[in-house]
Amino acid sequence: MTTHIDTQIIDAIVELLDMDDGSSITPDTRIEDDLGLDSGLLLELFMALEERLPALEIDPSELRPEQFSTIQSLSTLIASFMKEDAPA
Amino acid sequence: MKPQADDPHQLLRDIHRRFAGSGAEAYRTTSETLSFDRLYHASLALAETLARVPDPRCSRPVLIWGHKDPRYLVAYWACLLAGRPLVPAEQDTPAERLRQIVQTCDASVVLVADADPNAPTQLHKTLTGSDVPVWSVDLDAAPAQDLPPHDAAPDDVAYIMFSSGTLGQPKGIQVTYANLADFIRWQDQLLAGASFNGVTGNIRHCFDVSLFELWNSWLRLRPITALNHADFANSTGYIRRLAADQVGLWVSTPSITRLMLRNRRFNGTTLPALSTFLFCGEALTKPVVQSLFDRFPGCRVLNTYGPTECTVAVTAVDITADHLAAPEDLPIGYARPGTALVADPGPDQGEIEIRGASVGRGYLKLPDKQGRAFPAPGCYRTGDRGLRRADGLWYFGGRIDREIKVQGMRVDLDDIEAHIRRQPGIEDAVVEPYMLRGEARALNAYIFGDHTADVLKQLAGQMSRELPPYLVPRFWYAGFEASLNRNSKIDRAWLSEAARTADHRHVHSQPDAETLS
Numbered sequence: 001m002t003t004h005i006d007t008q009i010i011d012a013i014v015e016l017l018d019m020d021d022g023s024s025i026t027p028d029t030r031i032e033d034d035l036g037l038d039s040g041l042l043l044e045l046f047m048a049l050e051e052r053l054p055a056l057e058i059d060p061s062e063l064r065p066e067q068f069s070t071i072q073s074l075s076t077l078i079a080s081f082m083k084e085d086a087p088a
Numbered sequence: 089m090k091p092q093a094d095d096p097h098q099l100l101r102d103i104h105r106r107f108a109g110s111g112a113e114a115y116r117t118t119s120e121t122l123s124f125d126r127l128y129h130a131s132l133a134l135a136e137t138l139a140r141v142p143d144p145r146c147s148r149p150v151l152i153w154g155h156k157d158p159r160y161l162v163a164y165w166a167c168l169l170a171g172r173p174l175v176p177a178e179q180d181t182p183a184e185r186l187r188q189i190v191q192t193c194d195a196s197v198v199l200v201a202d203a204d205p206n207a208p209t210q211l212h213k214t215l216t217g218s219d220v221p222v223w224s225v226d227l228d229a230a231p232a233q234d235l236p237p238h239d240a241a242p243d244d245v246a247y248i249m250f251s252s253g254t255l256g257q258p259k260g261i262q263v264t265y266a267n268l269a270d271f272i273r274w275q276d277q278l279l280a281g282a283s284f285n286g287v288t289g290n291i292r293h294c295f296d297v298s299l300f301e302l303w304n305s306w307l308r309l310r311p312i313t314a315l316n317h318a319d320f321a322n323s324t325g326y327i328r329r330l331a332a333d334q335v336g337l338w339v340s341t342p343s344i345t346r347l348m349l350r351n352r353r354f355n356g357t358t359l360p361a362l363s364t365f366l367f368c369g370e371a372l373t374k375p376v377v378q379s380l381f382d383r384f385p386g387c388r389v390l391n392t393y394g395p396t397e398c399t400v401a402v403t404a405v406d407i408t409a410d411h412l413a414a415p416e417d418l419p420i421g422y423a424r425p426g427t428a429l430v431a432d433p434g435p436d437q438g439e440i441e442i443r444g445a446s447v448g449r450g451y452l453k454l455p456d457k458q459g460r461a462f463p464a465p466g467c468y469r470t471g472d473r474g475l476r477r478a479d480g481l482w483y484f485g486g487r488i489d490r491e492i493k494v495q496g497m498r499v500d501l502d503d504i505e506a507h508i509r510r511q512p513g514i515e516d517a518v519v520e521p522y523m524l525r526g527e528a529r530a531l532n533a534y535i536f537g538d539h540t541a542d543v544l545k546q547l548a549g550q551m552s553r554e555l556p557p558y559l560v561p562r563f564w565y566a567g568f569e570a571s572l573n574r575n576s577k578i579d580r581a582w583l584s585e586a587a588r589t590a591d592h593r594h595v596h597s598q599p600d601a602e603t604l605s
């Protein structure tokens with residue numbers, strides 16, 4: 001199942017890597033081993049996600065690379081950083 | 089301080105002596121700090137030990153292995169004080185390359201700048217087959233006596249930087265004490281009007297742009313707030329440290345700043361002390377400067393340019409709003425005092441040739457390369473195209489060959505292709521930069537012939553054992569339509585088609601490795 005956060009992550013990656021579309025990215029896609037994101041691009045991805053998700057506040061001390069090897073695991077991590085849902 | 093002494097060794101000793109008794113911090117990492125006084129005593133003590141290593145001509149270098157550790161500074165100063173050439177080596181240097189470097193420069197000692205007590209033993213094992221001693225660096229050592237004078241002359245080698253170059257032996261670029269002293273004096277002039285309480289520690293020590301950080305810290309007794317590159321994704325954490333340490337001088341490649349700018353916290357409100365930005369190592373672009381002007385109102389942005397062969401940088405200029413508004417790219421600057429730039433064939437454009445006090449000794453044991461790049465002593469041909477305005481302001485016009493910068497690191501595409509072609513069973517390969525938004529972020533390798541993803545993986549693995557991480561392509565392609573065989577001119581459209589239609593693709597990832605410099 002693809003969640004709202006998954007979609008935001010995939011859209012941000014498509015934009016970040018200048019891809020035609022996100023059709024090749026699934027929840028199991030590995031961020032480093034399949035997409036080739038290095039730590040610099042990863043940093044850009046986090047910042048892009050903070051822009052896309054206003055309720056997101058990433059706590060850098062909580063970041064562990066092993067926590068986000070795939071889109072799915074990154075999505076779980078991002079969900080844990082979401083503050084109380086902002087009013088719609 | 090005003091660096092006054094004419095003799096380079098005296099100048100270095102004068103700067104070092106001012107560290108004595110200063111409890112001010114010299115270096116801050118997330119886990120350790122080092123005061124100037126401790127740096128003074130520990131480096132003097134290590135210099136004494138180094139001076140006892142038999143080397144009558146002070147010609148055998150000392151390799152310093154580490155990454156962003158206070159022990160690096162102690163080792164650095166020990167070498168300068170003992171008159172031994174120093175060679176920085178990063179921790180992610182592959183074992184085979186490290187052995188090559190030790191062998192090429194005939195290192196007399198390897199100093200380990202790492203807090204891990206097991207690191208020297210491990211490094212000793214890595215260097216198996218070589219009888220070079222591996223020493224740890226003691227931050228709390230105290231000198232026993234006055235250091236005896238050494239025999240190194242002003243035109244002897246102070247440091248050697250190993251640059252790209254994948255074929256045969258690594259390319260060691262030698263810079264003398266006289267070159268270094270000239271650079272130090274220039275720093276005093278370049279940042280004469282600037283006041284700052286601290287300096288960034290963005291740059292890896294194997295990249296000579298780090299000399300801007302080191303020497304501006306040491307000349308003014310200001311601390312460096314060091315960024316461990318394993319923490320790169322945590323820019324928020326680094327910004328917090330820069331704010332707490334009131335860092336005022338920022339030194340980096342444009343790539344690093346571009347990344348930081350992605351973090352909305354990188355601004356003058358979070359970092360009110362940060363007022364001077366100094367760039368080197370890559371072409372500085374207008375959007376980066378515009379963002380800095382917007383986010384740090386009133387900040388000073390200095391652009392510099394220069395090859396490692398000519399002691400870090402040879403030109404500088406303050407970037408103004410007029411430069412941003414002008415139709416041409418940003419200028420690289422005016423020649424620094426004591427150095428002249430000439431365009432060949434000229435008079436105002438052509439290959440940039442550098443002459444003067446910044447021009448280093450050249451390459452270690454590479455006579456052919458030396459002859460081509462240094463046609464005469466004190467003269468270096470950069471391979472860069474330049475354009476000079478009537479008032480002496482220079483603009484960068486690209487490379488003459490296929491050497492490019494990937495995130496600040498020098499990469500010769502021809503060289504990497506040749507390296508891949510030397511692997512058994514490989515007939516041909518094309519290597520091109522992986523571009524994102526006009527910026528080279530990594531490398532793509534297109535392998536001709538009937539190969540599988542496994543072969544690509546093996547190729548990438550083999551190269552990563554032999555070469556520094558930034559020289560190993562990240563994206564590998566095979567099994568694409570090869571009816572158009574490779575010719576001297578590569579069609580970019582065709583390459584992107586090859587990437588799209590390739591049957592086999594491999595992404596080479598490098599855990600613990602960082603491509604930024």
